[in-house]
């Protein structure tokens with residue numbers, strides 16, 4: 026008879042891998058099934074020879090308490106390095122500009138005291154922050170700054186989903202990465218005894234037997250488990266749950282999703298003249314943001330990842346555009362990477378959708394985790410996995 030796992034987890038992003046970590050710590054045998062040929066999902070560190078570049082998530086903070094506990098549990102604390110403090114810039118009308126030149130300081134000073142009187146509850150990003158930074162400032166600059174965070178328009182996001190107050194770990198660097206990039210944590214978790222990861226094994230369908238789940242994957246295997254966790258993007262979770270928990274699928278479907286469309290380039294240091302930047306915010310541009318590797322200096326190479334608005338430019342036009350922003354010719358690009366990810370698009374009412382999903386999940390051996398519950402930040406994903414894990418009783 027085929028091996029039966031205690032739990033099969035669908036998706037090897039940080040949501041799936043943090044859940045795998047919690048399960049392995051309790052000695053469960055865990056199988057993670059990943060559609061892609063590599064692990065990590067939105068943790069997408071790519072390599073150009075010895076140089077690495079983050080095509081997806083790039084920054085971790087000392088306020089990510091649950092995540093830091095996993096880093097420590099994996100023995101990865103020694104790999105933590107500081108992200109160098111370099112400025113953010115804006116890009117408008119074909120030019121890189123200072124951020125401070127993009128908004129009115131008097132309007133900001135008049136508006137900012139509202140911070141102490143206006144609550145975020147039931148407010149959208151637009152309605153809340155227009156009052157905090159001033160209406161004109163919001164339209165001119167801040168909306169673009171907020172869009173740069175999840176690489177999509179955020180006007181209609183619930184105001185309380187983007188920036189959350191969390192306790193900080195004073196013994197950890199305020200914002201950090203790992204010596205070999207963010208993917209290190211995914212690899213470290215995958216090496217824990219009791220966790221098997223199979224890549225190139227996109228899950229096609231799920232059925233529920235008497236006391237187990239049967240999970241059919243693209244590699245033609247059928248896997249069995251007592252518990253099942255979906256840690257795939259929101260649209261995939263909606264699709265996979267449709268056949269066996271249609272009422273949960275209907276709730277998940279209420280959460281929309283968008284694609285992120287990222288192009289990364291590596292260039293010899295001597296060939297690029299723009300000053301060091303942490304990132305560039307696109308103001309009414311083809312891209313939401315550029316994330317630079319200047320925060321972890323390399324002797325020879327600089328790297329920039331452009332998060333484009335999907336569907337606006339074809340690939341050759343994207344490269345042309347990148348050359349324009351960085352003021353380089355095409356032949357100076359040493360390496361190019363293309364990555365797309367699916368991320369949720371939040372609206373007011375998100376909390377009640379999650380409450381309904383959680384009510385329907387009660388007593389079920391199905392766990393749902395991902396970045397479409399309380400927020401997209403790494404700590405939101407890990408916290409969701411931790412809560413879901415607490416429903417497993419062994």
Ligand SMILES: Cc1cc2nc3c(=O)[nH]c(=O)nc-3n(C[C@H](O)[C@H](O)[C@H](O)COP(=O)(O)OP(=O)(O)OC[C@H]3O[C@@H](n4cnc5c(N)ncnc54)[C@H](O)[C@@H]3O)c2cc1C
Pocket residue numbers: 035036037038039040041058059060061064065066067068080081082083084085176226227228229256257258261285287332366367368394395396397400401402403404406
């Ligand atoms: C460009 C970008 C930059 C970001 N920057 C930051 C940052 O700096 N700091 C921060 O805190 N957060 C950041 N985030 C947010 C955060 O990184 C993500 O929300 C988080 O990594 C999502 O993890 P996840 O595991 O929920 O989903 P994902 O990472 O999307 O993982 C889902 C996995 O499921 C797999 N999958 C899909 N379908 C199937 C299937 N049928 N069968 C099996 N597997 C399947 C996918 O291939 C993928 O590997 C960023 C996100 C993006 C996209």
